[in-house]
Every structure is written in structure tokens, then in C-alpha cells.
Amino acid sequence: MIQVKRRNSFYRIITLSAAFLLTLTTSLFAQDTAGDAVAGEALFKSNCGACHKLYKPMTGPALYNVVEKYDGDYEWLYKWIKNSQALIKSGDARAVQVYEENGKKVMNAFPALSNADIDNILAYTNTPQPAPPEKTIVEGEAVGGGVSNNIILGVLALVFVLLVAVLFLVNNTLKKFATAQGIEVEEPTKRTPIWKAFVQNQFLVLVTSILLLLGSAYFAYGALMSVGVEQGYAPIQPIHYSHRIHAGENAIECKYCHSSARVSKHSGIPSLNVCMNCHKSIAEVAGDGDYASVTEDYSKEFYDGEIQKLYKAVGWDPATQSYTGETQPVEWVRIHNLPDFAYFNHSQHVTVAGIECQKCHGPVEEMEVMYQYAPLTMGWCINCHRETNVKIEGNPYYEKIHEQLSEKYGVEQLTAAQMGGLECGKCHY
């Protein structure tokens, strides 16, 4: 084991140093104008990254080796980056050509960037794409650690089966020897079978039947009480959407996607255009680095595949950065279902009462797979109505009735129940 590890690190050092040498040589060639690629990276990310990537087209074209593409004409690039529209209007032939080649999309002007800044950015665009990590090495390590457990279990099972077979065979041969040599094998003396002994012992029968009855009553009660209660229901969705990554790590507001929870009865499933607000730019999950989102159970490949599913459903072609128009609906599986005879309104709870989504839906920001947190039973609703005070700040609609009712009940703060939150007709009609 130790040897294998050493060999791996040896290979890694070789590949790393090779890559390092390669970067050195390319950057040596690219040092026409002295630009600082590290400073350039920061500038690129804060200014250009909205529309450009280095190795893939985005809103604008890929920018890797852009200096070479324009024959190292720095002066032209300065003008273009600072104000491309002015350059086009001045009738510069190359500017017009670039504008038309890229679908006449207008590039923002960047008057704030100095020539030195642009040199830095251009130095960064010369960074070659880092080689993908050596697949074979990674897989070799995985085989050494993960699969071996299964192999060991398999081998154990095989040994066990062999042992049983051997014992059976040995027994048979011994019996054969015994009959051949005329030795009488002693038959075990007949005892009363265990079930007969059990039936004869009336006390034991009584106790057992009482226990069985109690046990079955317990389970029957549990089964009946779980009818219509779907707590913990976590169906497999057509696209594996991780609330942990979106709401947890990236801290996106619930209402960003479920925007109708603010204003309507339903907290809607976001339409795919809402996904594309971000996923137009985010085509891959960060597999490493400070902001990596992958876990042991879900790999980068898995998550990237799920984003591809989104692209397929919404009809987005990442290569041309445009919509194909071929869409297909995503058949999400509904988790939270209230029966038809109970009325529930999201906006009443979210906007008027200002209740956190987590109060009913649980720690969604930690859920890799969404599940139903609350039982959604009537007792659960009513309990919360009894405990929660009505939010009256900034709500003139409640002022008058709150004043009168709080006087009637002799309390400072009314609960939802005291405001009529227990009346049958509020939810059942």
C-alpha cells in the first residue's frame, strides 16, 4: 500500500513539474508587454467574467490567446476594450468585423481600465488550460479504498458457501463409510417436538398471545395514524436539485425561486427560466477549491450531468449559447400535499405573518434530497396557531380588531388562535 502511494506521488510530481515547465515556457513567450497574470485574473473576474470565459464561449467569445488572435496588436485591443462601440462607429474595419462575427452583441465600455490593467488581463488570458487531473491515478486510489470492501465480502461469502458444501460432503462420506462397515449410527432419541411442548404449557400460550395482541395493536395503530401523513417523504426527482448547495452554501433566498410564495396561495415550483438566471453562467459544479460543493456521495460528474439535464429540458445549447426552442417539461414529484378539504395560503403565512419558510419546511438549507419535514396534520397546524402571536407591526388591517380582541381576552399580544385561527371555517369550507 505504501509503495503504491509513493509511486502515485512520484508520478504526480512528474506531471506537475511538467505542467509547471510548460506554463513557464508559454509565459516566457508571451511576455511581450509585461503583464501580471495574477493581478489580471482578479481584474478579469470582476470585469470580463460576466460575459467571457477563457476556454469556452459565453455571452462573448472565449478569450484564451486573444492577443495572438489579433497578432499582438495591443493598441487596438486597448481601444476595443475601453470603448468598442466608439471603435466600431469610427469605421475600423476589424472592429466592425468582430462585431458582426459575434452576433452584433454590444460589449460594455470599460473606461475605468488603464492600459496597465488591460496588459494584466491580457497576460491572464494567455494562461493555458490546466490539464485535467490524472484520471488513472485517482481511480487507482479509489479501487484500493472503496471497492476492496465489496471484494472482501464476496470472498467471505464464497468461503462460507464452500464450507457448507464441504461439511455436507464430509457428512455424506462418513455415513457411507458407516453403512459400508456395518456400524449402526445412533439415531437421536425422540423428544416431544417444541411446538407440542409450547401448546401444552398454557401459561406460556396466554402470555404469548397477550404479547402478540398488544404488539399487533401497537403496529395497527401506528399504521392507521400514518394514513394520509407523509412526513419524511423524499421522492426521487427527475433532476437532482440540491437545496444544500443552493439555499445552504450559496445562501440563495427561498423566495428567489419560490417567488409566488410571497403573493399567492401556492409556493410555485420555479419555471426553468429562473434556473437559467444563474445557470446560463454556471454550467459546472465547483469540484475543488475553496467553494467546492461536491460530497463523497455526489461527485462533480454527477452534478454536472444534472445541469446538463436542465439544459436539455429548457432547450439551451451551451456550445452556441442560445436557446434551441426544443423544450420538455420537467416532471417534478410533488412532496407536500394538503387534502382538498383543507385550505392553506402561503402568502398569508409568508408575507402577512412573516414566518420563516424553515418553520414548516425544516432545515431545507441542509437537505441534499428534499423531504417533508412537518407532518402537515391538523393538530400540527392548530398547535402552531395557539403558540404564535399575530404580527401586527406595519399592518393597519389588523390594528382595530387586535385592539378590540386583546381587550376582550385581556392580553397584550393575541395568538393566531385568538384571532380566529381555530375556527373550522377558516380552513374547511
Next chain:
Amino acid sequence: MKNSLNFILGLVLLAVVSCDSNDRKPGFEYMPNMYESVPYDTYGEYDIFQTVTGGSEAMKPAEGSVMRGWLPYEIEDNQDGYAFAKANLTNPLPYTEENLAKGTELYNIYCGICHGNKGDGQGTLAKREKILGVPAYNDAGRAITEGSVYHVMYYGINSMGSYASQMTEEELWQVNHYVMSLKDALDKKEPRPTIDVGAVLEPNTMMMTDDLEVLEDTQSDNQGEAMQQAGEENPATNLDGNE
């Protein structure tokens, strides 16, 4: 004796294991015809929609249907439209505390995640390098105006998507006010003074009927019937004054 006990224990264990419900599948319903609604339920699946959406009830509104309170936005989604909106479009909502507060709330939900809660382009997604190149609102190259901000929120631009599906026009304009206030703050300008809602009676401002009644009551009490007519004209004069 011992064997029979083991047997019972085994049975109980088996019962426990088999009762462990499968979380991937829904459970049972009692009297489904009381659980399932007779009319088409939101996100329900119905045969009648099979030819249209593959069975799903979720559809776009019928062509030409108009939401209550909706007004057409006639500026087109192209460069000319953008330039036109940037130069000519202004916020129709009064710059009130209320509109600004609502705009702040909505901004922090929808915009702050990328643009940063201060409008400096340092939102969580930008900081975590998920979305790059988010500009600050005082970016000189973009030089945003009320009109350009609304146009971009309505249609989206480059990597930014449209927010017209998540917010109504009124909400977009409320956010617009807040965005411009953030720009002022980034430019280190004096904050724009807000208008007192009570002083303005604009058709756009939502005034509660109770308030109107109160207004009329006080007018009739204090000034008598003759003055009331003049009082009714007040809103119009105020509106002119505001413009």
C-alpha cells in the same frame, strides 16, 4: 422455552422492519375523493392536457390574456430599445419610504445574491466565484439610469436573466428606486429625500378606502359642505404639483 422466545422476538423484529416505510414512495390516503380536488389542481396531472403539455396543468397563460393591473411595456428588447429606455424612461412611483422599504426587501431577495446588498457587485454568488464580473452600480462604463435599470430587469441582459416572471411591474419599480439609492450611496451623494405619502394623492399610490373616508369626514366636519367640493379637487392640484 428459549427457542420459542427467540421465535417471538424474530417475529416482532420482522414486523418492525416491514413497517419501516419507504420514503421514496407516498403512503396511503383515506377516502381519496375527499383528498383530491374536483377542479384542476395546481401542478396536477390530467389527461385532458395530454396533447398540450404532456399532461401537466402548469401552462403559460392563453395568448393575449392580461394580468390584473398589468400594463404593456412597449419598448423592445434590443439595443435601440435599451438606449431609448436609458434616455427616456423614468420611475412612475413616488419616492416614498414605503416604496423604498418594499424595494429593499425585494432587492435583498432577488438582486443582492449577485449584486451585493450594497450594490457593489459583491454578492454571495460573486464572492464565491460562481458568477463573475458583476459590476458595481456606479460603474462608469454602464452609467445606469432608472430607465436602463428597469429595461434590464424586465428583459435581462447578457448573463443576467429577466426578472419579469418573479416580480410585477410595480415591484420592479420599487426595486428600481432602491437600486438608484444604492448607486447614490456608492457615488457618495446625498440620499434623495423621500416624499411623505400623505401629502401626495396620486392615482398610482395605493390609498386605503378608510383613509379616504377619514379625509372626507374631517373635511366635512371642519369646513362644511361648501368647502368639500374644493376638497375633492385637492387631489388633482396635488398631482399637478407633483409633476
